[in-house]
Amino acid sequence: MASLYGFAKRLYLVFNPPSPKEPTASPLRFGILGAARIAPIALILPVKSHPDAVVTAVAARDQGRADAFAKQHGIPKAYGGSGAYQKLLDDPEIDVVYNPLPNGLHYEWTMKALAAGKHVLLEKPSANTAEETRKMFTFAQEKGLVLLEAFHYRYHPATRRVKAIIDSGELGTLTKIEVNFGIPGFFVKDSDIRMVYDLGGGAMMDMGCYAMSISRYLANADPTKVISANAEVLPKFPRVDVSTTATLAFPTSGGTTTNGSADGLTATLLTHFRLPPLLGFLPRWPDFSVRVSGTRGIVDLSNFPAPWVHHNITVESSEQEGGRLRKRTEKHYGNLGWTTYRYQLEALVDKLRERTPEHWYDAQDSITNLEWIEAVYKETGLGSRPPSTAQVP
Numbered sequence: 001m002a003s004l005y006g007f008a009k010r011l012y013l014v015f016n017p018p019s020p021k022e023p024t025a026s027p028l029r030f031g032i033l034g035a036a037r038i039a040p041i042a043l044i045l046p047v048k049s050h051p052d053a054v055v056t057a058v059a060a061r062d063q064g065r066a067d068a069f070a071k072q073h074g075i076p077k078a079y080g081g082s083g084a085y086q087k088l089l090d091d092p093e094i095d096v097v098y099n100p101l102p103n104g105l106h107y108e109w110t111m112k113a114l115a116a117g118k119h120v121l122l123e124k125p126s127a128n129t130a131e132e133t134r135k136m137f138t139f140a141q142e143k144g145l146v147l148l149e150a151f152h153y154r155y156h157p158a159t160r161r162v163k164a165i166i167d168s169g170e171l172g173t174l175t176k177i178e179v180n181f182g183i184p185g186f187f188v189k190d191s192d193i194r195m196v197y198d199l200g201g202g203a204m205m206d207m208g209c210y211a212m213s214i215s216r217y218l219a220n221a222d223p224t225k226v227i228s229a230n231a232e233v234l235p236k237f238p239r240v241d242v243s244t245t246a247t248l249a250f251p252t253s254g255g256t257t258t259n260g261s262a263d264g265l266t267a268t269l270l271t272h273f274r275l276p277p278l279l280g281f282l283p284r285w286p287d288f289s290v291r292v293s294g295t296r297g298i299v300d301l302s303n304f305p306a307p308w309v310h311h312n313i314t315v316e317s318s319e320q321e322g323g324r325l326r327k328r329t330e331k332h333y334g335n336l337g338w339t340t341y342r343y344q345l346e347a348l349v350d351k352l353r354e355r356t357p358e359h360w361y362d363a364q365d366s367i368t369n370l371e372w373i374e375a376v377y378k379e380t381g382l383g384s385r386p387p388s389t390a391q392v393p
């Protein structure tokens with residue numbers, strides 16, 4: 001009963017965030033490129049409770065869509081039409097651009113935003129290729145601007161706790177990481193940007209980027225090799241994986257490279273846009289789980305991309321106590337009503353205000369993540385998503 005009340009209160013506060021008690025006089029002004037579905041939860045709601053951030057403008061390819069989005073979310077300016085994105089970038093009243101465009105447009109519009117002198121919060125995965133990611137971060141550095149790939153899950157106390165458990169050595173030497181990121185069929189329709197190859201579609205891009213990121217984060221290392229990778233495609237989308245399963249070798253916690261040998265650390269990433277119904281007809285619940293096994297124990301985190309909705313951290317020791325295995329469950333929700341995105345915003349604003357964020361990751365993290373996504377695509381035979389052909393600064 002208490003947990004049901006906690007759940008309801010948490011969600012209420014996520015969608016009805018309290019206004020900040022002491023808003024700053026000159027908050028950071030965000031502009032959103034595209035009236036994207038993800039923007040309200042990822043930026044608009046988090047900004048409402050931040051004392052030092054506001055959303056000032058949205059741009060959409062269609063004026064009506066921009067106006068409707070701005071009205072719905074109380075955004076003062078709405079740019080619409082074919083030149084709308086550039087108009088938003090040229091607006092001197094915008095300090096930070098949020099780029100939730102399709103993956104294949106991340107590079108073009110991030111480069112243009114940086115050229116216009118704006119900091120950028122960039123949706124995941126950062127681009128279609130690691131080379132593009134490298135170019136964006138190099139350009140941001142040259143311009144003295146902050147560019148952040150939005151791996152929001154990293155900032156949440158639940159993820160941070162799992163990382164601390166692993167780093168404490170409680171699990172012994174790591175042997176296996178298993179990440180599942182699958183959703184039932186109705187979410188990703190045939191018309192979705194995730195099904196368009198040129199726009200950077202594919203399950204390994206969309207969901208695999210999280211799976212790759214969290215396995216590298218929890219392993220505290222980068223892979224050494226793709227051991228196997230298999231993609232499932234539909235005849236009408238021959239270059240877009242609706243599902244990819246990949247196994248990668250990692251150096252063990254002792255630092256020795258396994259090169260895929262059975263006794264080292266491996267990570268298996270399972271991504272699926274259209275989890276088949278149970279028994280052929282029962283709709284599946286999304287599966288967003290990560291399990292890390294070591295020589296002395298196992299930790300499970302359920303719902304790692306959205307732990308703020310609900311999660312369990314279960315730690316099981318392989319050592320017996322009184323004839324039984326030791327097992328405990330923890331929960332770490334952090335500040336009431338704060339989502340992963342709210343924690344991410346806190347870190348970004350801290351960085352922009354030259355304070356030290358509680359958590360941060362550097363450019364190389366984003367570059368390496370895409371390098372290994374591309375390596376997985378290579379192994380599946382589908383190859384990388386196409387690089388942008390846009391003229392950029």
Ligand SMILES: NC(=O)C1=CN([C@@H]2O[C@H](COP(=O)(O)OP(=O)(O)OC[C@H]3O[C@@H](n4cnc5c(N)ncnc54)[C@H](OP(=O)(O)O)[C@@H]3O)[C@@H](O)[C@H]2O)C=CC1
Nearest residue numbers: 034035036037038059060061100101102103123124125193
């Ligand atoms: N952090 C997270 O939890 C999540 C991140 N994402 C990421 O956010 C991004 C957007 O995802 P999502 O919000 O689901 O996508 P949507 O399809 O809802 O939004 C994409 C936006 O891109 C714009 N756009 C510009 N060019 C095109 C084009 N050629 N085709 C289609 N759209 C175009 C559209 O803007 P306009 O209004 O101008 O027409 C649209 O609003 C992706 O990179 C995805 O990976 C997605 C979901 C969750």
Ligand SMILES: O=C1OC[C@@H](O)[C@H](O)[C@H]1O
Nearest residue numbers: 124183188194206207305
């Ligand atoms: O968090 C997410 O869940 C569903 C995905 O399709 C989406 O792009 C991702 O960011």
